Amino acid sequence: MIKSKADLNYYLEQDRLALGIKPTLKNKLTHDIWHFQIALRKLEYRKNTGKSVFSKIYAVWLQLKVRKLGRKLGFSIPANVFGPGLSIAHAGTIVINKKCKIGANCRIHVCVNIGGGLSKKGNAPMIGNDCYIGPGAKIYGDITLDDNTAIGANAVVNKSFDGNVTLGGIPAKVISDKGPLDILKKPRTEL
Template sequence: MIHSKQDLKYYLNQDKLALHYSDDDKPSIIKDEIWKWEILLRKNEYVTNCLSNIIWFPYRAWIKYRYHKCSVKLGFTVPLNCFGPGLSIAHYGTITIGNAKVGRNCRLQEGVNIGSTGGSKKAATIGDNVFIGTGAKIIGDISIANNCVIGANSVVVKSINENGITVAGVPAKKISENDSKTFIDDRLDS
């Protein structure tokens, strides 16, 4: 979670690296919508967690408004303080995240849904360095170990306790010993 300006800068830098940009890059005016959305996500987390004084209300409202508009435009429904540093969303399109907790260096494809089930408010706890493929669904109060790959269109309804494996299918089952290293940028902090 972001608790200071220094944390904000760290999260923003890790997200930039996760999106495969260099340190010198800046978001383009006409493109880079996902990168701009991630910047707004992190700024929204910062203003929500750190700027509680009434004097910051107009700035907080402006950031929240911009974050909401950008989320609607891209089709993202993501709560604050859900993802660790190093978030990478590959493509815009429907992404719905419930009350999940996701570790550092997560890479999401489009069409991903992470949510709760059966009236519970608890959603998945996902480890570090996890790649979640196109259309994957992660449902319920389950946990996913570090360095895992969730295959495209998989439905994960049971915990994955083994590190560094690939799961796929409906319901998802282990299909290989391949980990997520090929999907996660090497420059990111582990």
């Protein structure tokens, strides 16, 4: 969670590295996903640290900006869900429940839905560090997915799994005992 200006700068840098973007003026002006992520991180910072009236007003303005950019790109991603190193692969529908907690170095693709279950508690998934979420994946319920978990395209995950695995199918099951780090051989960004 972003609680200081140093945290904000760290999150922004890790997101930039995860997206594989060079910090050029052209990218700052034209990369829509990076614009969204910058606005999201600034919103998180203001929501978590803003005490003054000005900070609260600025947070409302940032919330409107995040919502506008999100509608343009197809994202419904609330503040304070993702750790540093978020990499949104493409514009397209991504819907995340505000109660979710997803660790550092998450790569997420289009048509992903991560939501709460049907219970009265309405708890949402907790996903660890170094996760990969493939296109069309659906993850829901009061579940936990540990570090280094890959979720294959169109998988439906409705129960908890230990880490260092790849999940696939409907309903999801372990299809490999290797996670994203085993395939990449190194993390995309530093923790």
